[in-house]
Amino acid sequence: MIASAVFLGIVSAPRSAYSAESINRIIATVGSQSISELDYDDAQEKYSKLSRFLKNEDMRKTLRTRIIDFLIDRAVVDSISEEESIQVNEKRLDSEIDKRMEMMGVSSRKQFEKAIEGSSGMTYDLWYSELPYQIKRTQLMQYKVPNIPPTEKDIRAWYNQNRDKVGFEIQFRQIVVAPANDSISEESRIHKEAADIRKSVQADPSSFSLVAGSARNNDPTLRARKGLVDWVSSFELFKTSRSVAAAASAVQVGGISDVFRDERKRYCIIKVEGKRPTPIDNVRQGIGNLLMREKEEDNFHKWVKDQRSHVPIQIFDDAYKKENKIPEYHETFILD
Numbered sequence: 258m259i260a261s262a263v264f265l266g267i268v269s270a271p272r273s274a275y276s277a278e279s280i281n282r283i284i285a286t287v288g289s290q291s292i293s294e295l296d297y298d299d300a301q302e303k304y305s306k307l308s309r310f311l312k313n314e315d316m317r318k319t320l321r322t323r324i325i326d327f328l329i330d331r332a333v334v335d336s337i338s339e340e341e342s343i344q345v346n347e348k349r350l351d352s353e354i355d356k357r358m359e360m361m362g363v364s365s366r367k368q369f370e371k372a373i374e375g376s377s378g379m380t381y382d383l384w385y386s387e388l389p390y391q392i393k394r395t396q397l398m399q400y401k402v403p404n405i406p407p408t409e410k411d412i413r414a415w416y417n418q419n420r421d422k423v424g425f426e427i428q429f430r431q432i433v434v435a436p437a438n439d440s441i442s443e444e445s446r447i448h449k450e451a452a453d454i455r456k457s458v459q460a461d462p463s464s465f466s467l468v469a470g471s472a473r474n475n476d477p478t479l480r481a482r483k484g485l486v487d488w489v490s491s492f493e494l495f496k497t498s499r500s501v502a503a504a505a506s507a508v509q510v511g512g513i514s515d516v517f518r519d520e521r522k523r524y525c526i527i528k529v530e531g532k533r534p535t536p537i538d539n540v541r542q543g544i545g546n547l548l549m550r551e552k553e554e555d556n557f558h559k560w561v562k563d564q565r566s567h568v569p570i571q572i573f574d575d576a577y578k579k580e581n582k583i584p585e586y587h588e589t590f591i592l593d
Contacts, residue, residue: 284325284574287332292325300324306383313558322580329570330561331390336568338393341400345389353392398553402560407548413537415544420534423544424491427505428531430484432458432469433476435523451516451524458528459513465528475523484528490535505529 285292304324308314314323338345354369363369370381377384398404416423432454436447454473458465468474469484479486495502504514508529519525537544572578 286571288336
């Protein structure tokens with residue numbers, strides 16, 4: 258089955274109906290739209306730039322056929338959007354950009370362009386040229402394309418296959434020693450004290466909780482819990498203290514960190530008590546949203562292919578017709 262070319266209702270027009278010049282000039286018609294050789298030439302560069310973002314391409318097909326299918330699919334979307342009165346003019350594009358800038362908290366168009374390039378992986382000009390299609394796609398997804406939410410089985414399967422991507426939770430104990438002032442002598446004294454504590458607990462790791470619960474731990478909240486920080490996600494820890502998160506990520510379970518300074522200029526030592534993948538309950542919604550987006554793309558691709566049976570399509574390109582086994586005579590037929 259030739260996935261990228263499968264559609265119903267392709268009509269191959271008789272050669273006698275068109276002059277040689279017309280056949281050479283027009284590749285296909287989709288509804289009331291014509292796709293010409295000039296359109297094909299213009300599309301080559303764009304298709305080349307977008308190809309790494311197009312996940313449903315059938316790479317067994319020739320490049321020419323893939324580009325023509327790309328143009329046909331876009332024309333189908335345009336045709337149905339017109340039927341549904343989905344209009345994308347310059348005013349609508351400006352409105353969409355203003356909305357996105359507000360969501361991103363960006364006030365400068367230059368900043369916005371830079372942010373778009375960083376998040377999309379495209380040049381801004383390419384992204385902007387795709388914006389009309391993306392607006393139409395989004396609206397058609399809302400009104401025309403059925404989308405079934407992922408099942409619990411789908412979510413669990415993704416979680417089990419991607420544990421390394423969901424981050425981890427960590428349980429650790431922390432000892433903090435803080436200088437009383439900013440003098441060099443005080444800094445030197447506290448640094449030496451922190452180094453001595455680390456040397457002591459490194460020699461006897463089982464003593465870490467005892468030291469963390471003693472007066473040597475200058476943080477009263479930690480001291481009351483014998484230094485224990487119970488299970489916390491790596492992301493939440495990073496938001497609280499980048500220095501602690503960085504130290505924790507580099508230490509294996511049961512290991513003790515080097516002395517490091519936190520954001521409050523305190524000298525710290527941590528012992529990692531446990532690490533585990535973030536529990537599925539904490540990431541279920543995020544995985545569901547991710548799978549939904551992936552299914553949306555697949556569903557939209559399938560929906561566009563199905564719509565080819567409802568939008569009149571005529572093909573005049575000899576290479577395309579030969580590759581897709583479209584007969585020369587006038588006939589409505591089904592490819593399989």
